Every structure is written in C-alpha cells, then in structure tokens.
Amino acid sequence: MTADTLLERITDYASRPDPWPLYAELREAGPVVPQADGSHLVGTYHEIVALLHNPRISADPRSSSRTTTESAEALTPPFLRQDDPEHHRLRTLAMRPFGPPHTPGRIDAMRGEISRITEDLISSLRDRDQIDIVDDVAYPLPVTVICRLLGVPREDEPMFREWTDVLVASADIGPGQDTAQRDEAMGQARQEMGQYLVNLAEQRRGRPTDDLLSAFVNEPDPALRLGDALAETAILLLIAGHETTVNLITNGVLTLLRQPDQLDHLRRDPDLMPRAVEELLRYEPPVHMRERIPLADVNFAGTILPQGSSVILALASGSRDPKRFHEPDRFDPARPDNEHLGFGSGVHLCYGAPLARIEAQTALGALLPHLATATLTQDPPPYRTNAMLRGPRHLTLRLRT
Amino acid sequence: MQIVVDLARCQGYAQCVFLAPQAFELHGEEALLCHPAVPDEQRERVRQAAAACPVQAILLGEAVSRGAR
Amino acid sequence: MPGDLKEGRIVVVGASLTGLRAAEKLREEGFTGSLTIVGDEPHPPYDRPPLSKQVLFGEVPANATALPMRRDPEAEWRLGVRATGLDTVGKRVLLADGEPVPYDRVLIATGTRARPWPNAQEAALDGVLTLRTCDDAALLAERLAAGPRRVLVIGGGFTGSEIASACRERGLDVTVAERGPAPLVGALGGTLAKLAAAMHRNHGVDLRCEVTVTALRGHGHFTGAELSDGSRVDADVCVVAMGAVRNVEWLAESGLAAGPRGIACDAGCRAFNMYGIVTDDVFVAGDVSRFPHPLFDYQLLSLEHWHNAVEQAEVAAHNMIHPEPLRRPHLAVPAFWSSQFGLNIKSVGVPTFSDHVVIAQGSLEARRLAVVYGYRGRVTAAVTVDMAKSLEYYQDLIETAAQFPPVAGASDRPPAAEVPIPSDVPDPSVLYHGPTVALTGHLPDRRLAMMRPAV
Numbered sequence: 001m002t003a004d005t006l007l008e009r010i011t012d013y014a015s016r017p018d019p020w021p022l023y024a025e026l027r028e029a030g031p032v033v034p035q036a037d038g039s040h041l042v043g044t045y046h047e048i049v050a051l052l053h054n055p056r057i058s059a060d061p062r063s064s065s066r067t068t069t070e071s072a073e074a075l076t077p078p079f080l081r082q083d084d085p086e087h088h089r090l091r092t093l094a095m096r097p098f099g100p101p102h103t104p105g106r107i108d109a110m111r112g113e114i115s116r117i118t119e120d121l122i123s124s125l126r127d128r129d130q131i132d133i134v135d136d137v138a139y140p141l142p143v144t145v146i147c148r149l150l151g152v153p154r155e156d157e158p159m160f161r162e163w164t165d166v167l168v169a170s171a172d173i174g175p176g177q178d179t180a181q182r183d184e185a186m187g188q189a190r191q192e193m194g195q196y197l198v199n200l201a202e203q204r205r206g207r208p209t210d211d212l213l214s215a216f217v218n219e220p221d222p223a224l225r226l227g228d229a230l231a232e233t234a235i236l237l238l239i240a241g242h243e244t245t246v247n248l249i250t251n252g253v254l255t256l257l258r259q260p261d262q263l264d265h266l267r268r269d270p271d272l273m274p275r276a277v278e279e280l281l282r283y284e285p286p287v288h289m290r291e292r293i294p295l296a297d298v299n300f301a302g303t304i305l306p307q308g309s310s311v312i313l314a315l316a317s318g319s320r321d322p323k324r325f326h327e328p329d330r331f332d333p334a335r336p337d338n339e340h341l342g343f344g345s346g347v348h349l350c351y352g353a354p355l356a357r358i359e360a361q362t363a364l365g366a367l368l369p370h371l372a373t374a375t376l377t378q379d380p381p382p383y384r385t386n387a388m389l390r391g392p393r394h395l396t397l398r399l400r401t
Numbered sequence: 402m403q404i405v406v407d408l409a410r411c412q413g414y415a416q417c418v419f420l421a422p423q424a425f426e427l428h429g430e431e432a433l434l435c436h437p438a439v440p441d442e443q444r445e446r447v448r449q450a451a452a453a454c455p456v457q458a459i460l461l462g463e464a465v466s467r468g469a470r
Numbered sequence: 471m472p473g474d475l476k477e478g479r480i481v482v483v484g485a486s487l488t489g490l491r492a493a494e495k496l497r498e499e500g501f502t503g504s505l506t507i508v509g510d511e512p513h514p515p516y517d518r519p520p521l522s523k524q525v526l527f528g529e530v531p532a533n534a535t536a537l538p539m540r541r542d543p544e545a546e547w548r549l550g551v552r553a554t555g556l557d558t559v560g561k562r563v564l565l566a567d568g569e570p571v572p573y574d575r576v577l578i579a580t581g582t583r584a585r586p587w588p589n590a591q592e593a594a595l596d597g598v599l600t601l602r603t604c605d606d607a608a609l610l611a612e613r614l615a616a617g618p619r620r621v622l623v624i625g626g627g628f629t630g631s632e633i634a635s636a637c638r639e640r641g642l643d644v645t646v647a648e649r650g651p652a653p654l655v656g657a658l659g660g661t662l663a664k665l666a667a668a669m670h671r672n673h674g675v676d677l678r679c680e681v682t683v684t685a686l687r688g689h690g691h692f693t694g695a696e697l698s699d700g701s702r703v704d705a706d707v708c709v710v711a712m713g714a715v716r717n718v719e720w721l722a723e724s725g726l727a728a729g730p731r732g733i734a735c736d737a738g739c740r741a742f743n744m745y746g747i748v749t750d751d752v753f754v755a756g757d758v759s760r761f762p763h764p765l766f767d768y769q770l771l772s773l774e775h776w777h778n779a780v781e782q783a784e785v786a787a788h789n790m791i792h793p794e795p796l797r798r799p800h801l802a803v804p805a806f807w808s809s810q811f812g813l814n815i816k817s818v819g820v821p822t823f824s825d826h827v828v829i830a831q832g833s834l835e836a837r838r839l840a841v842v843y844g845y846r847g848r849v850t851a852a853v854t855v856d857m858a859k860s861l862e863y864y865q866d867l868i869e870t871a872a873q874f875p876p877v878a879g880a881s882d883r884p885p886a887a888e889v890p891i892p893s894d895v896p897d898p899s900v901l902y903h904g905p906t907v908a909l910t911g912h913l914p915d916r917r918l919a920m921m922r923p924a925v
Contacts, residue, residue, distance in 0.1 A: 049862075050863070050866060053859065053860065053862050053863045054863055055830075055831055055840075055860060055863060055879075055880030055881065055882065055883070056877070056879035056880055058881060060881075083881035083882070084831070084832075084881055084882040085832070085836070085881075085882045088838070088882075294879075295879045295880070295881060296877070296878065296879030298879070346859050347859050
C-alpha cells in the first residue's frame with residue numbers, strides 16, 4: 001500500500017486497537033506525507049513541535065479553504081480552535097478562575113475532593129467479581145469532577161452526554177469526508193448545549209456558588225467577561241474536562257495489566273506515579289491527532305503546505321518517534337527527559353492538563369492494589385469509534401481475591 | 402531538596418504552578434519564579450511539578466553540602 | 471590513548487553554575503581521576519537569577535538559592551579560597567592560602583564580579599551597594615526591608631531594571647539613572663527600550679535617561695547623588711548596577727589570552743595563549759570566556775548568560791576527557807531572559823548583531839510581542855515579551871539563517887511587521903551597562919599578544 005492512504009488506514013476503525021505500525025510507516029515515509037485527499041500527514045516529533053509553534057499555522061477551521069455548510073460557518077469556534085490574538089484573549093479569561101496567575105491554588109485545592117470521589121467509586125466495587133474500568137471509574141470520576149468545578153448538576157449527565165457524543169464525533173478526523181450532515185447535527189447540539197450551560201450560568205449571576213460558571217458571569221470588570229464566548233467556552237471545558245481523561249485512566253489500566261512487571265514496580269514505588277502518568281501520556285495518549293491549517297503557503301521540511309489545506313499532526317506518532325525517544329515502544333515510567341506530546345505543545349497546550357494529571361494519578365494510585373489480582377476479559381478491548389480521541393469503549397476486568 | 406528552573410527552556414506553561422502553588426508562582430502573566438529551597442511537606446508536590454513540565458526545565462536535587470570536601 | 475584522559479587530575483577554578491555543571495558532566499562521562507573545585511566564595515554553588523527577583527521581593531532568603539546537583543561530582547571542594555595564579559608550565563593552580571594544586575587539565579570558570587563605583591571613597595559610603603553575590607543580595611534585601619526613603623539605581627541594564635522593579639514591588643521610591651536614551655537599550659536596541667522606559671514610568675520609577683551620576687554624597691552614610699544635568703537625588707541606598715568585570719586578574723602572568731573582555735578560547739573551549747595559539751590542557755567556560763560562533767561571523771562572543779554557562783560547561787567537560795576526533799564544538803544559540811515589572815522578556819540569538827528589527831507578532835501596546843532582529847537580510851535574534859512559546863520558531867529561523875524580515879502569514883502579525891526599522895543598538899561606550907552579549911572582534915586583543923610571558 002502507498003503512503004498516500006495512511007490517513008485512511010489510520011482512521012479506519014480496524015486500526016483502532018493497534019495503530020502503532022501505521023505510525024511507524026508514517027514516520028518512515030515522512031516527515032511530511034501527502035494524502036490522496038490533498039491533506040498532509042506529519043508523524044515525526046521535531047516536525048510536529050515545529051508546526052505547533054509556527055505562527056503561520058492556524059488552529060482555526062475558518063482558515064480552511066474546504067467548503068463548509070452554513071450552519072458550521074455561522075458559529076465562532078471555542079478558543080481551542082482559534083488563533084492569537086483572540087485565542088490568547090479568550091484562554092486568558094477562561095484561565096482566570098481556573099489557574100495561575102489569578103487563581104493558582106484552585107486545582108491543588110481539589111486534590112482532597114478528587115481522592116474522596118475516587119474512593120467512593122472504588123469502594124462500591126468491593127464485592128464485584130467483574131468490573132468495567134470505563135463505566136465504573138474512568139468515566140464517572142472526571143465527569144463528577146468537571147461538574148463540580150464548572151457548576152453543572154451531576155444528574156444532568158445523561159442529557160449532556162448525548163450532546164457530547166455528537167460534538168466529539170463531529171470533531172473527529174478522517175480523510176476527505178462529506179461533512180454536511182454531520183455539521184448540521186453538530187450545529188444543533190452546540191446550540192442546545194450552549195443554551196443549557198448559559199442558563200446554568202445565568203442562574204448564578206448575583207448568586208455565585210464556588211464554580212467556574214459563577215466566576216465567569218460574576219466577573220465585575222466588563223473587559224474581563226467572556227461575553228458571547230461564554231457558551232462555546234463552557235461547552236469546551238465540559239467536554240474536554242472528561243472525554244479525554246476517561247481514555248487516559250483506561251489506557252493506564254490497560255497498559256499496566258499488559259505489563260505486570262511495571263505494575264509491580266509501581267506498587268513497590270508509588271512515588272513513581274507522577275512519572276508513570278507522563279509516560280502513559282507518551283505511550284498511550286488520549287489524543288492521537290490534531291488538525292492545523294496553513295495561513296499562507298508554508299515551505300516546510302521540503303514540502304509546500306498550501307494555504308487553507310489540512311495538515312494532520314499525529315501527536316501519538318510523534319511521541320513514539322525513535323529519533324526523539326530511546327526505545328519508544330517500551331513503556332518506562334522512569335524514562336528521563338520525557339517531553340511527550342500527550343497534551344500537545346505551544347499556545348494550545350491542553351488547558352485542563354493539571355486536572356487530568358491529578359485525576360489519573362489519583363485513579364491509578366487507588367486502583368493499583370486491585371490490579372494485582374485482576375485479568376482482562378478481552379485483549380484488545382473494544383474501542384470507541386473516534387480516531388482522534390482514541391480509547392477503549394469498555395475495559396472489563398475479572399477481579400480475583 | 403533544592404529546585405532550579407532552566408528559564409531559557411521554560412515557555413510559561415505554568416504546569417508547575419498548578420501542581421505546587423507554594424513552590425512556584427507566576428510574576429505577571431508569564432514569568433516564573435520559584436522558591437528554591439523545598440520544605441519537606443512540599444516535596445511530593447514539587448516532584449509532581451517537575452515530572453509535569455512540558456519542556457522538562459525543572460531540576461530537583463540536593464545542594465552541595467557546606468563543608469563538603 | 472583515550473583511556474588516559476578519563477584519569478588524572480582535573481582542577482576546576484570557579485565554584486558557581488559553570489563549575490558545578492562541568493564537574494557533574496566530567497563524572498557523567500566517565501572521568502575517574504581526582505577532581506578539585508576551587509571557589510573564592512565560602513558558599514556551595516548557588517543560583518544567581520533569583521537574587522535580583524525573589525530575594526529582593528523578600529520572598530526567598532538570599533542564602534536559600536543553592537543549586538541542586540544532578541549527581542554528586544565526588545570532588546574536593548576548596549571553598550572560600552581564591553586562586554591567585556595559573557602556572558601553565560608547572561601545571562599548578564596557585565591559591566591565596568595553602569599549597570598550589572597540581573593539575574593535568576584545568577577548567578577556568580571564574581566568571582565575573584560587579585563593576586564597582588569608580589571613586590573608591592564614594593563607593594565606601596555605607597548604603598552604596600552592588601549586586602552579584604548572595605552576600606550582596608542579603609545586604610541589599612536587608613536595606614530594602616528597612617524601608618529607605620528612596621533607592622538610587624545607577625545603570626538601566628537588566629540587573630538595574632530588575633532591582634528597580636523589585637523596589638516598586640515593595641512600594642519603595644526608586645530613581646534609575648541611565649547614560650543611554652532608555653533602559654535595556656544596550657542589549658535590546660531602540661524598539662524594546664521604548665517599552666522598557668514606559669514600563670519603568672508606568673510602575674512609578676523616577677527614570678532619568680541620558681544623564682550620568684557625577685558624585686555620590688554622604689558622611690559615612692550615603693545620602694544622595696549629583697547628576698550631570700545639575701539635579702540631585704536624595705536617597706538612602708545606592709545600587710551600582712554598571713555591569714560586570716571579568717575575573718581575569720589572577721591570570722595576568724599565565725601567558726593566556728586573558729583581558730578585560732575575558733579569556734579567548736576556541737569553539738571547543740580550549741584557551742588561547744597570548745600568541746593566539748590554542749592550548750590543550752587549559753579550558754574555559756562561562757561568563758569569563760570569549761569564543762567564536764559561526765552564526766555570528768565567527769566573532770568572539772562574551773556572554774553573561776545562565777544558559778551559556780550550562781551549555782559551555784558541558785562542552786568543556788566533554789572535551790577535557792575526550793581526544794581530538796570526539797571533541798564537540800560549543801554551538802548553542804545564545805539565550806537569556808529577564809523578568810521585570812511583571813513582564814517576561816526572553817531572547818535568542820544576539821540582538822546587538824543586527825541592523826534592523828520588525829515586530830513580527832503582537833504589539834507594543836498589548837505589551838505582548840515578538841521582535842525579530844536582522845543583519846544584512848538574515849535573522850540573527852528574536853526577543854519575546856510575554857510570548858515565550860513563540861520563541862523556538864524564531865530560534866529555528868536564526869539557526870537556519872532564514873531571510874529577514876521573516877515571511878508574512880502569522881494571525882497576530884501587525885501591519886508594522888512589513889516595515890523593518892533600524893535596530894538602534896548604541897555604541898556600548900555611551901552606556902553605563904554594556905550588552906550582556908558582546909561581540910568582541912575576531913582575535914584576542916593585540917595588546918595581549920604583545921605582553922611579555924612570565925618567566
């Protein structure tokens with residue numbers, strides 16, 4: 001098969017359990033690999049980092065020369081898919097109640113609560129012979145945490161889960177597909193979810209509770225309010241706050257069960273957990289690809305990336321590049337110098353990364369004692385459809401005591 | 402335990418500030434300052450902060466002891 | 471025999487960042503011989519950048535900035551002992567107290583010291599300080615904590631500006647006297663110097679430019695200073711921030727190419743002797759060195775940068791224990807940073823090696839921007855203000871000698887980016903504080919080559 005079908009093969013559902021050989025083929029064919037649909041695929045570490053720091057490479061879908069439907073065009077994207085200076089303005093405003101410099105201690109202060117939520121989830125599994133890591137721990141933990149942080153009622157989860165599924169599917173990456181129908185469903189879900197979140201925020205105007213929605217609507221300085229961007233920002237934080245962490249925790253359990261020696265190592269030396277989570281972000285990251293669009297014809301690594309074209313950065317491939325990482329296919333929690341691409345790089349580095357780290361460290365730390373006697377019922381497990389946000393749909397374990 | 406940050410590498414991602422807000426702080430929007438001497442009760446958090454640095458700019462270790470030979 | 475280089479006696483003169491990192495690297499790369507580290511300060515190696523920031527804010531004690539070791543270099547530390555000479559024939563480092571220390575190879579990493587106020591009597595007034603060492607910082611922090619009526623800072627370079635910023639942070643009145651047209655102009659040129667001046671004034675600094683301090687006044691205690699424009703500044707504390715002097719006096723009779731700009735060496739950190747012939751057992755690294763860099767026309771660079779100290783220390787250490795074919799050049803692109811008045815200023819390349827600049831991203835008004843420097847049509851430096859994530863893109867342009875001005879297309883590129891303006895880097899002689907990156911010509915000073923060797 002030729003390299004110009006790589007995107008098609010990587011995004012093919014059949015590749016979901018094991019995309020790694022395709023990434024190796026991509027790096028071999030690289031650094032910049034033209035695809036049959038006119039896009040370019042990049043899978044080598046240094047080139048991905050360079051493109052993520054290149055001010056002429058846009059994250060904004062409106063920079064695309066691809067024709068889009070009217071409903072998709074009418075919507076302003078969230079800051080994740082905007083460029084500076086507007087990206088910087090919105091992200092800085094969204095950061096004010098969440099992290100430094102204005103609220104540096106907020107996430108650190110949630111550690112106790114995250115531990116309690118985790119303990120509650122795990123203690124309820126005590127008498128079970130079989131558990132599903134996804135449904136029992138990896139999904140409910142980040143959902144509960146992001147609901148508390150944002151100020152969204154936990155019991156509304158079935159409702160926002162439907163919108164989330166539509167939006168996550170619509171953001172997936174695939175070769176030259178017809179997006180018209182998908183865009184329409186997406187437009188409607190965004191509309192409804194945005195309205196829902198704005199209503200929640202409005203209820204807190206003048207009656208702040210200790211959460212981000214309250215902080216956003218009660219900001220006294222008009223110049224520091226999100227304004228029209230409130231709905232899109234809240235949607236982004238709610239979805240990104242749990243859809244990726246579920247994969248990180250689940251991939252962590254899967255990786256440790258596949259490598260009993262490393263599981264054992266971690267059980268003996270729990271201080272290694274922070275680095276083990278970084279290694280997971282490198283070795284089995286939740287986010288596999290991001291799309292970028294050149295704002296001009298960009299001459300890069302000997303190839304012209306045309307203005308308005310689609311450039312797909314295979315972050316997960318970059319984190320396994322042997323030109324950057326020694327023995328990249330080995331899961332090594334003690335790995336030094338681990339500058340992985342699990343959270344991206346550059347101005348769009350994951351907003352919620354600190355929260356995801358604490359959740360994953362806490363969940364995996366609490367699960368460690370139970371994993372010693374656990375076995376996978378199915379390996380590989382069934383995967384979710386999404387190629388960009390890759391992770392198991394279920395991860396069923398048999399617990400023996 | 403002592404901290405030193407290679408601020409030539411630092412790009413202001415502030416992951417360390419989130420994870421160990423008593424040891425690291427932002428001065429303004431982007432400039433990172435740290436408290437180089439780590440009290441024992443902060444060690445765990447500071448280790449997490451060092452592990453999380455996207456550009457691996459944080460070095461932890463012991464100082465050369467006074468009277469070292 | 472390559473094995474031999476990993477044995478024997480190595481002496482490192484200088485126990486700061488460069489000395490420590492070199493010692494660690496020697497062990498990391500397998501040096502098994504004896505290692506002696508000589509330092510004139512009594513303190514174990516410590517980090518200096520916090521001394522003009524956290525320490526002056528009162529957040530961190532001056533004695534708390536000890537550098538962490540990457541590994542124990544298993545060295546004999548001779549701290550609080552000054553090196554007084556280098557006998558390159560007898561291969562011995564001479565010390566102020568005690569026996570000379572014999573070496574097979576020596577690394578010179580004696581760095582710099584603060585340039586003192588030239589009038590010794592005035593400099594001796596109580597309240598007239600400099601800032602270089604942790605003892606200096608402890609004293610200055612104590613004086614700032616005592617709540618002086620006003621602080622006078624002489625020199626608007628990075629150190630002077632950071633001190634002024636710390637004073638304002640503590641609510642102290644401060645006057646900055648700068649000989650040039652604006653603070654930081656010697657290091658960053660005219661465009662960013664305008665921003666620096668605005669930051670000083672917006673934060674309430676009494677900034678006096680294009681003036682010199684003609685006299686320091688006081689009886690025992692410093693009480694004020696007279697300026698060349700006829701005005702007088704009443705203050706309780708005076709910080710002389712006029713740049714650094716290289717610690718080379720102890721090498722006066724060594725026969726090495728040592729002068730006020732540092733010790734000249736090759737890109738492999740081997741010192742030149744005064745005839746310009748490269749030595750093979752004397753190595754130099756850190757602030758005290760001058761070395762050729764291919765990206766800047768092979769001119770000898772003198773850098774007072776943390777990053778350079780680490781990079782060059784590692785190259786020197788590697789080369790000290792490897793034979794010729796395995797030696798490495800020190801090619802790191804110069805980089806430095808400063809934080810002041812809440813802004814994060816970062817630089818790559820050599821901003822003074824420029825004729826024009828453009829604001830490639832952001833704007834002066836937003837106080838968030840990337841300025842790109844060019845020399846004869848290629849990119850030679852970039853400075854970001856609160857835009858650190860952009861810097862590595864420009865570093866790549868410098869390393870690949872990309873065309874200047876850089877090509878258009880950034881989403882946050884202002885219209886001004888299309889019009890390069892002169893970089894306005896003044897002649898260092900008109901400043902109190904020269905650039906911390908100095909281009910110092912192609913060859914060691916002629917004067918030095920004519921010096922008589924020690925007999």
